[in-house]
Amino acid sequence: MTPELLAEQTQPGLLLSPLGMLCRPRWAREPILRCNLEHAGASAFHWLRLKRWDYHGVWLRGAHAAACLAHSGYAGTAFFYAVELVTGQCAETAHNVLLGRGVRWPADSTWGDASDGAGPVRAAFQLAAGVLRVEVRDPGFANGDGLRMDVALACPRSHESIVTAAVGGRCLYYNRKIVGMPAEGFVVWESRRFSCDPEPSPRLLDWGRGILPYPAPRLWACAARSLATGEVLGLNLGAGCGEALGRGNAVFLGRRLHKLGAVDLHFDPGAYHRPWGIADRGGRVRAEMLSVAERVARANFGILRSEVQ
Numbered sequence: 001m002t003p004e005l006l007a008e009q010t011q012p013g014l015l016l017s018p019l020g021m022l023c024r025p026r027w028a029r030e031p032i033l034r035c036n037l038e039h040a041g042a043s044a045f046h047w048l049r050l051k052r053w054d055y056h057g058v059w060l061r062g063a064h065a066a067a068c069l070a071h072s073g074y075a076g077t078a079f080f081y082a083v084e085l086v087t088g089q090c091a092e093t094a095h096n097v098l099l100g101r102g103v104r105w106p107a108d109s110t111w112g113d114a115s116d117g118a119g120p121v122r123a124a125f126q127l128a129a130g131v132l133r134v135e136v137r138d139p140g141f142a143n144g145d146g147l148r149m150d151v152a153l154a155c156p157r158s159h160e161s162i163v164t165a166a167v168g169g170r171c172l173y174y175n176r177k178i179v180g181m182p183a184e185g186f187v188v189w190e191s192r193r194f195s196c197d198p199e200p201s202p203r204l205l206d207w208g209r210g211i212l213p214y215p216a217p218r219l220w221a222c223a224a225r226s227l228a229t230g231e232v233l234g235l236n237l238g239a240g241c242g243e244a245l246g247r248g249n250a251v252f253l254g255r256r257l258h259k260l261g262a263v264d265l266h267f268d269p270g271a272y273h274r275p276w277g278i279a280d281r282g283g284r285v286r287a288e289m290l291s292v293a294e295r296v297a298r299a300n301f302g303i304l305r306s307e308v309q
Contacts (some may be wrong), residue, residue: 006166006247008259009033015165015174016040022172027247028163029257031176035108037209040172049073052105054114054125055206056134058151058183060194062086065187067123067136067149069103069114076103078116078123080136080147081295082189088293091142091189095121109176109207110157130156132205134185142190151185151196153203160257161205162236164248167213175208179234179252180224219265221278221289224252235287237263237278251285260284 009028016039017023040050050073057066065082081092097103097116104115106127115124122137132153141147155161161178181203183196196203204222220238227233234252239262249260263285266277276289 006164009163009165016172021170022165022167025166025247027165027259029160030157031109031161031163033163033165033174035174035209040211049211051208051210051212053206053208054105055208056125056132056151056153056204057206058134058149058153058185058187058196058203060187061197063187063189063194065147065149065189065194067125067134069105069116069123069125071103071105074098076101076116078103078121080123080138080141080149082142082147082187083293083295085292090293090295091145092295093138093141093147095138109205127155130154132181145190146188148188149185151183151187153205154182155205159255160252162248162250162257162259166247167210171211171213173208173210173212175210175248176205177207177222177236177248178205179203179222179236180232181205221265221276221287223287223289235285237265237280237285237287239263239265249280 007026009026009032012032014023014036015033016036018039020039037050051071053068053070055066055068057064063082063084067080070077076097077094079092079094081090083090102116104113106114111127113124113126120139124135126133132155134149134151134153136147136149138147155178159178159181161176163176165174167173183203186193186195218238222236224232224234231254232252236248236250238248249263251258251260260280261282263278263280268274273291273294278289279286
């Protein structure tokens with residue numbers, strides 16, 4: 001099934017069958033599928049392949065910062081990074097926990113908290129009453145410079161999101177993204193304080209669960225901008241992972257989602273810092289991305305390897 005033919009889910013339902021199979025690929029404007037991951041272990045060893053991630057990115061005055069809690073099935077990771085937009089300076093750190101001990105996860109993306117437990121490094125994502133609070137404390141960030149994030153993101157149910165359930169069979173990609181959320185708060189890095197700009201920007205929630213095929217290359221881009229009308233224009237565009245990311249392509253105008261089909265991304269694989277071109281095959285969107293900084297993150301857990309550019 002191509003991304004253009006994916007059906008919209010408008011009624012509540014189940015994500016997985018009792019046998020752990022994706023009921024059927026679809027997309028929705030809000031998370032109305034019950035994320036019944038208890039059935040994901042119906043097949044032997046599938047729990048060791050079940051991926052979880054809660055990612056939050058925030059653009060600020062002069063900087064970008066992100067925090068993520070992730071679980072690969074047998075290891076948990078809390079990672080944070082920050083980019084200074086004028087100089088392109090980038091710093092990040094990752095903390096790995098065997099089997100993800102001490103990490104808590106919400107059942108779905110509409111309520112509950114995610115945290116990495118107690119200790120000097122602390123990450124907590126608390127969602128209640130339509131407000132997502134992101135709190136991070138990492139004294140050893142960037143060789144001891146330290147990082148602190150205190151940001152509140154507004155994500156009311158009236159703000160439509162793009163929810164995709166894709167891949168099929170015993171593989172699963174279940175994801176929710178919200179782009180252009182209003183935010184307030186600050187990030188402190190290297191004793192510098194960066195505050196949230198009241199202007200809408202690509203502040204985003206990326207919440208996902210999956211049993212992904214091997215390999216699982218993914219390309220993803222998002223953007224947001226305030227228009228003269230006062231509405232926010234947002235983009236969520238991607239490709240890869242068995243066309244799963246392409247099924248989440250969308251334009252946001254105000255708080256309303258407009259679904260797109262597949263997109264093509266044009267870039268130089270030998271020079272990621274050069275401009276990227278993106279266009280959807282229906283002729284509705286054409287965009288160019290210009291690099292501010294290049295971030296490279298690699299991880300190798302033996303049977304699981306990843307690289308992020």
